[in-house]
Amino acid sequence: MNRWRPFHRIRESFVAKISLTLVAVVVVLAVLFDLMLIRLQQRAYEQENIKHGLALVRLLAQSVRIAVFSENNQDFIMPVNSILSHEDVVEADIFNHEGAMLFSRKKQENSLSQILDNPEHLATIFKNIKESGEMHWQTPNSFIFWWPVYFNTATGSDESLFFETEVEPAAEELIGYAALVISKQSFTEGIRHILVNTGVIVVCFLAAGLAMSFVVVRHMTRPLSNILKKVRENTGGALVRDDLSLLSETYGGMLRELEQSFETIKELKDGLEVKVVERTRELSDRQIQLETANLKLSETLAKLQEAQQQLIQSEKMAAMGQMVAGVAHEINNSVNFISGALPSVKRLLGDLKELLASYEELEGMPNGDERRGNIAAIHELKNDIEFAGIFATFEQLLANIEEGTTRTTRIIKDLKIFTRQGAEKFKEADIHSIIESSVPFIDSRQMKGVEIRKQFGDIEPVTCLAGRISQVFLNIMQNAVQAMNGKGVLTISTWQENGQVHVRFADTGCGIDKDLINRIFDPFFTTKEVGKGSGLGLGISYDIIKQHSGRINVESKVGEGTVFEVILPVSPPIFPMKMD
Known part of the structure; x- marks a missing residue:
């Protein structure tokens, strides 16, 4: 009984059934493929031999047509022997x-011999050849080919001897027939080779198919085998059942357990819905609390924004105060030129009026002693008013007035550039001109002991908002002057490198502590005394440069000074929108 147990297990195994079925399918396909392939190759080989025989008999018919026409046996020997020299021609x-x-x-x-001994059969063959142009058949041992022999004056091409070509019917006369017998020995050997080769191919195909079937079945049924193994382990292996019955019973039990699980899930779902309703109510209460808190935060944020706007406005007013102080000082200097020249101009104009009046009086007097006395008085007046240098003095006074007027005009022009920020747009601007127009707005009261040195390089115009850049430069220079406390040197250098313009402000002030240098651009951060700064100047300057796709670098040593380097691209990669 134990001896037949493996076969009994194979009969019950689902994997074995699949494997045997697949093997049977592969074997049947291989046999059908073998038969079909043999048939196709045999048919093709047979057609090839028939074409070869027809070509030879046609060649024979072409070669002996002169001999047939003359019926001279000596003329037949050479072409017939040439054809018989082929191995299979008998x-x-x-x-x-x-x-x-x-x-x-x-x-x-x-x-x-049988055909030659039967005149009626031979006559039928000749009749068919006349109608069809050629004739062939095969016996168990040979192929037999017939071809008509025509005589015509026009010679055919060389290709017509070996290939089938259309024969033109004109100028042809049937003078005989050529018959050729070709042995099937080579044909039979070729068929045998085809059978052997095809058999080998089919055996290889069958072996490859069986191996692939084994691999595919093994790979595809491995999960199923593992499942069956687990099922048998869980059932204890008490009963020997086939795999399909085992799977059917197992999955039937699983379905029953799933139904019970769904019922349990439904009960849990009903209880969960109650919990969800309660939880939703709690979340709604929390949502109301969050909305209330959010409202309070919004009110607080609005107050902070209002305070921030007030501080920004204070910073603007402080900057405006510094600018007004500088403008007032510059305009006062210009007015001094004018006011200093006006008294002298009035005095000289009075002297000239007196001199001109004396000349008018002299013109109305007759010649005599009185006229000569008036002339002497006029010469004395000219000496008193220094008439010889009066026009040079006038030119000097007018030059002073013109200088004062020019300075006032320049200050007003720079003031327009500085204050025209809200309406300006991005355009090319000369950085050197922006620096020159920003310097006069520095608080003149802190500039008495400060020297400004300019080391300007060769740079291209920069596409920017000139007013905003002027605000940045003024802020940096004002901080530098304040850091030097009325005494020191502020060096302004410019150069261009890799498509970027560098503007460097180096002062000899007190410097910035290294613990504070990372915070100087933070809003509302300042090291100045209360009331002297809001801490927004450098923060606003930093934002302006970032909006121009640039950057600001800072280096400082306490007691030696601070260096601010502003780097701006000549053409920003993306033009920002107009800034308010």
């Missing part, structure tokens, strides 16, 4: 148009 026969044999040569027993 017999060649030539007939005239009446069916009488003119020449015959063979290598073995006469294959045409």
Whole structure:
């Protein structure tokens, strides 16, 4: 009984059933493929031999047409022997148009003896050849080919001897028939080779198919085998059942357990819905609390924004105060030029009026002592008013007035540039001109002991908002002047490198502590005394440069000074929108 147990297990195994079914399918397909392939190759090989035989008999018919026409046996020998030199050709026969044999040569027993002995059969063959142009058939041992022999004045091409070509019917006369017998020995050996080769191919295909089937079945059924193994382990292996029955019973039990699980889930779902309703109510209460808190935060944020705007406005007013102080000082200097020159101009104009009046009085007097006395008085007046240098003095006073007017005009122009920020747009601007127009707005009260040195390089115009950049430069220079406390040197350098313009402000002030240098751009951060700064100047400057796709670098040493380097691209990669 134990001896038959493996076969019994194979019969029950689902995997074994699949494997055997797949093997049977592969074997059947291989056999069908073998038969079909053999049939196709045999048919193709047979057609190839028939074409070869027809070509040879046609060649024979073309070669012996002169000999048939002349019925000279000596002329048959060379073409017939040439055809018989082919290995498989065993017999060649030539007939005239009446069916009488003119020449015959063979290598073995006469294959045409039965045909030659039957005149009626031979006449039927000649009749069919006349109608179809050629004739062939095969016996168990040979192929037999017939071809008509025509005589015409026009010679055919060389290709017509070996290939089938259309024969033009004009100028042709049937003068005989050529018959050729070709042995099937080589054909039979070729068929045997085809069978052997095809058999080997099919065996290899069958072996590959069986191996692939084994791999595919093994790979595809491995999860199923693992499942069956687990099922048998869980069932204890008490009963020997086939795999399908085992799977059916197992999955039936699983379905029953799933139904029970769904019922349990439904009960839990009903209880969960109650909990969800309670939780939703709690979340709604929390949502109301969050909305209330959010409202309070919004009110607080609005107050902070209002306070921030007030501080920003204070910073603007402080900057405006510094600017007004500088402008007032500059305008006062310009007015001094004008006011200092006006008294002298008035005095000189009075002297000239007196001199001109004396000349008018002199013109109305007759010649005499009185006229000469007036002339002497006029000369004395000219000496008193220094008439010789009066026009030079006038020119100097007018030059002073013109200088004062020019300075006032320049200050007003720079003031327009500085204050025209809200309406300006991005355009090319000369950085040197922006620096020059910003310097006069520095608080003049802190500039008495400060020297400004300019080291300008060769740079291209920069696409920017000139007013905003002027605000940045003024802020940095104002901080530098304040850091030097009325005494020191502020060096302004410019250069261009890699498509970027560098503007460097180096002062000799007190410097910035390294613990504070990372915070100087933070809003509302300042180291100045209360009331002297809001801490927004550098923060606003930093934002302006960032909006220009640039950056600000800071280096400082306590007691030695601070260096601010503003780097701006000549053409920003993306033009920002107009800034308010």
